Amino acid sequence: MLRKQSLAWLSIAVFLSLWHGFALYLESRNLPGPLMVLQVFWEQCRSGELPYHLGVTLLRLIVSFAIAMFIGCAIGIVLGRNRQVNAFFDNWLVIFLNIPALVTMILCYVWFGLTEVAAIVAVVINKIPNVVVTVREGARALNRDLLEMARCYRFGKAKTLQHVVLPQLFPYFIGATRSGLALIWKIILVVELLGRSNGMGYQLHLFFQLFDVASILAYTFAFVAVMQITEWLVLKPLDNRAQRWRR
Amino acid sequence: MIRIKVKSKLYPATEDALPRRVINDFRLALKDNEFVCLVGPSGCGKTTLLNLVAGLDDDFDGEIRFDEREENHKIGYVFQNPRLLPWRTVRENIELALNEPAPSGAIDNLLEVMQLADFQHVYPERLSLGMSRRVAIIRAFAINPDLLLMDEPFVSLDSATAQQVRDLLIGLWQQRPHTVLFVTHDLREAIALADRIVFLTSAPMQTLNEVVVPFSRNERQNQQLIEQFRHDLLQTDGKPVT
Numbered sequence: 015m016l017r018k019q020s021l022a023w024l025s026i027a028v029f030l031s032l033w034h035g036f037a038l039y040l041e042s043r044n045l046p047g048p049l050m051v052l053q054v055f056w057e058q059c060r061s062g063e064l065p066y067h068l069g070v071t072l073l074r075l076i077v078s079f080a081i082a083m084f085i086g087c088a089i090g091i092v093l094g095r096n097r098q099v100n101a102f103f104d105n106w107l108v109i110f111l112n113i114p115a116l117v118t119m120i121l122c123y124v125w126f127g128l129t130e131v132a133a134i135v136a137v138v139i140n141k142i143p144n145v146v147v148t149v150r151e152g153a154r155a156l157n158r159d160l161l162e163m164a165r166c167y168r169f170g171k172a173k174t175l176q177h178v179v180l181p182q183l184f185p186y187f188i189g190a191t192r193s194g195l196a197l198i199w200k201i202i203l204v205v206e207l208l209g210r211s212n213g214m215g216y217q218l219h220l221f222f223q224l225f226d227v228a229s230i231l232a233y234t235f236a237f238v239a240v241m242q243i244t245e246w247l248v249l250k251p252l253d254n255r256a257q258r259w260r261r
Numbered sequence: 262m263i264r265i266k267v268k269s270k271l272y273p274a275t276e277d278a279l280p281r282r283v284i285n286d287f288r289l290a291l292k293d294n295e296f297v298c299l300v301g302p303s304g305c306g307k308t309t310l311l312n313l314v315a316g317l318d319d320d321f322d323g324e325i326r327f328d329e330r331e332e333n334h335k336i337g338y339v340f341q342n343p344r345l346l347p348w349r350t351v352r353e354n355i356e357l358a359l360n361e362p363a364p365s366g367a368i369d370n371l372l373e374v375m376q377l378a379d380f381q382h383v384y385p386e387r388l389s390l391g392m393s394r395r396v397a398i399i400r401a402f403a404i405n406p407d408l409l410l411m412d413e414p415f416v417s418l419d420s421a422t423a424q425q426v427r428d429l430l431i432g433l434w435q436q437r438p439h440t441v442l443f444v445t446h447d448l449r450e451a452i453a454l455a456d457r458i459v460f461l462t463s464a465p466m467q468t469l470n471e472v473v474v475p476f477s478r479n480e481r482q483n484q485q486l487i488e489q490f491r492h493d494l495l496q497t498d499g500k501p502v503t
Binding site: 160162163165166168169170177178181256258259261 | 335336337342346347348349360384400
C-alpha cells in the first residue's frame with residue numbers, strides 16, 4: 015500500500031521535474047514552468063478572480079450534472095426494463111449520442127438566447143444520452159432471481175426499487191458520475207466561452223486572446239484539483255460504503 | 262385447505278424450440294399444516310409448478326385456491342439458491358420480507374432456533390451455502406406464511422450439512438407448524454420429512470401416485486426404518502406399500 019502511494023507521488027514529481035526542465039530549456043512565455051504557474055495561481059486566488067469564476071462554473075456543473083443524472087437514470091431504467099420502449103427510443107438515443115456538443119450549444123443559444131437556462135440545457139442535453147446508455151446496461155443486467163424473490167415476498171414497487179434495483183445499479187451510477195463529471199466540465203467551458211460573461215470558459219477565452227498561458231494553466235490546475243478532491247472526499251467514500259458488503 | 266389444479270402449462274414456442282407442455286392435468290389438495298413432498302425426475306416441471314403456486318407465473322390453465330384467505334394469502338418461498346440480497350445483512354434480509362413489523366423477539370427466536378444468532382449482522386457473501394440456506398428458511402417462516410414452498414433447498418450441500426439443516430427445519434416446523442410443499446428428487450429426504458409423498462412423472466408432469474409416510478417424527482431418526490421404506494417403495498415402483 016505504502017509502496018503504491020509513494021510510486022504515485024514519485025510519478026507526480028517526475029512529471030513536474032520534466033515540465034520544469036523543458037520550461038527552463040525553452041525559456042518561452044508559451045511554456046511557463048510549474049513554479050511560475052503556482053505563483054499566478056496564488057495571485058489569482060488572492061485577487062478573488064479565480065475563486066469567483068471557478069465558483070460560477072462549479073455551480074453550473076452541479077446544477078446541470080444533477081438534472082442530467084436524474085433524467086438520464088430514470089430514462090435508462092425504463093429503457094433497460096422495457097424492451098418495446100427501448101426498441102422505440104433506441105434510434106433517438108443514437109441520434110442524441112452523436113450530435114456534436116457544439117451543435118446543441120449553438121442551437122440552445124439561438125433558440126433560448128444567451129441565457130443561463132440555455133447554457134444549462136445545452137450541457138444537460140449533451141450529458142443525458144451518456145447516462146442513459148450506462149444505466150440502461152445496468153438495468154438490463156438486473157438479477158431476475160432477486161426480482162422474483164421480491165415479487166414473491168410482496169416487496170411492492172418502492173421497496174423493490176430501494177432494496178433490490180438501486181443497489182444493483184449503484185456501480186453504473188458511480189461509472190456515469192465519474193465519466194459524467196469529466197465530460198460535463200469539458201462541455202461547460204465551451205458553453206461559457208460561447209455565450210456567458212463569467213466562468214472559467216469565459217476567462218480562458220480572455221487569456222487566450224492575451225496569450226497568457228500561465229493563467230490558463232493556473233485555472234486548469236484549480237479545476238483538476240477540485241475534481242481530484244471530489245473524488246477523494248465524495249466518490250471514493252461513497253463507493254467504499256456501497257461496496258462494503260463485498261467479500 | 263389449499264387446492265392446486267393445473268390443467269395445463271405450456272411453454273410457448275421460441276425461435277429454436279417448439280411449444281412444450283410441462284404440466285398436464287395436475288391436482289393436489291394440501292391439508293392445513295401438512296408437509297407434502299413432491300418427488301420426480303429432474304426437469305419434470307416441479308419448479309415450474311412451484312412458480313405457478315407462488316404466483317410468479319400466471320400464464321397457465323388452472324387455478325390455485327386458498328380456502329381461508331383467498332385474497333391476502335402469504336407465501337414463503339425457499340428457492341433452490343438462497344436468493345438473499347447480498348447488500349443487506351442477514352437480519353435485514355429477514356426484516357425486509359416482513360411487510361408488517363414482527364412481534365418483538367420473533368426474529369431473534371428464529372435466528373436462535375436455526376443457530377444463526379451470532380451471524381445476524383453479517384453480509385450473505387460471508388456465509389457458507391448451508392448458512393445462507395438457513396437464512397432463506399428463516400425468511401420464509403418469518404412472514405408466517407399460509408403456504409411454505411421449498412424447492413430442493415438442500416441440494417448441493419454435503420450430506421452432513423444437509424442432515425443438519427434438515428433437522429433444524431423439522432425442529433422449526435414442529436415449533437411453528439405450516440403447510441409445506443417441498444420439492445426434492447431425493448427419496449430418503451422425502452421420507453424423512455413428509456407426511457405424504459406425491460410421485461410425479463417426467464414432463465409433461467402428472468401425478469404418478471401418492472404415499473402416506475406412516476412414521477412418527479421420532480421414528481424417522483431411525484435410518485434403517487427409512488432405508489427399508491425406501492427399498493419397499495422402489496420395489497413397488499412407488500405404489501403404496503400395503
